[in-house]
Amino acid sequence: MAAGDVTDGLVDLVRAHLGQASQAGMLTVDILKFLNMGQAAVVRRLNDNAMPELCAVVSGTLTASRVAFPADFMRERFVEFGATDIWARRWNITELDALDNNTLTAPSLTTPYQYTWKNLTDNALRLHIAVAAPTSTGAYKLHYVKQPADMTTDVDPVIGRDKHGLLVEFALWLSWIQRGQAEEGERHWALMIDGINRINARHSRGGSRNESKSGDIG
């Protein structure tokens, strides 16, 4: 398959559900927009554990205890510091005084803290890792959820094939609304939410696993 073929297939699948094989009824560029919006919405809703293809890690060294976020950063998962990957505890901005004054929360190379805020010197948003004075140039690893790249007719979706049905339902939601069929649109929205909830139910605390033989329906 060539790059973009999967995306083309998703567009055609939306067309098939809409009964609009031709661009006369529905523009491909619109369907692509809706699929891409669906990708953002699905990544926002799915639990991280359900989409390992979007859980990334970037490593490097700090500059004065801070570092820029990667271009495809969407949300933080956790941060590690130093050669031995010590977990850096996330800290509230409103309690930063405790890192200066409280002996029980004093940052060090072995008990690092991290927070996200704009930096005046860089005039940009930065990940800060507090390890006490002096500032650090130590190693770090940022584990994060990626913002998926937009699909085009030459670029396939980043999100796995097991979740493509969710993108199609999302695109159908907006497509039917655009066509003035809000009730049908909402039915597809509900299908998408139902699909996401089923996936998340597998990837949440408190679930169950049954690997004995199947029984009767209770």
Next chain:
Amino acid sequence: MAAGDISDIILATLRARLGDRAKERWSDADLFVFLNEGFMEMALHMPDGAIPQLSEIDSTLLVAEQKIYDLPADFMRARIVKYKGIVAKHWPSLEKEALREDALLVPSETKPFWYLENNDLYLVVGAAGPTQSGTQTVELWYMRQPTVISTTVDPDLHASTFDIVQTYAHSRCMEPQGDFGMAKLMRAHFVEECDLVTLRWQTPEAFEGIAYDPVVMNRGG
């Protein structure tokens, strides 16, 4: 990409959702008003941690004996104040008398307090007010208002929020059309998305176990 190109894409996507490419029903000016309203509404709705792009620091050179400083024009809500590098304690202005009377509080250069009133930042660092020995500053760490987007100005919030803002604008577009049912529906979707992001920030621990079996949700299909 040139400045404003991202805004133009957001606008075009909204037009695609509305099915109004020819600008027959809504002008660009109308849509930008609704989109900007959406960015503001979202910034008011979401937790700060989810919108770090709006984090800001206003650093002001201290003036000796000056206790009151202007808030920045784009101020939305305060987080902390650093007085000469020390994190100052926030104090409710309703109880500021305690800063003068309470023998345990005693504000000073090394125990600074602050509060907001009359659209200003008030520093309490002792009876004489702040001192200045050169280039010492007071820093207000705050959340600013989202940038007003236009054909020449891009948004500062993350791309993952654009569809949420479009949903808000979609709702607004339906109001002058008299389609109040759709307006209500889209507004509900907007609130749901904002609530979902808020929920994620209220859940500190993510699940990283082996996937469970599915839960039967609707036996009737």
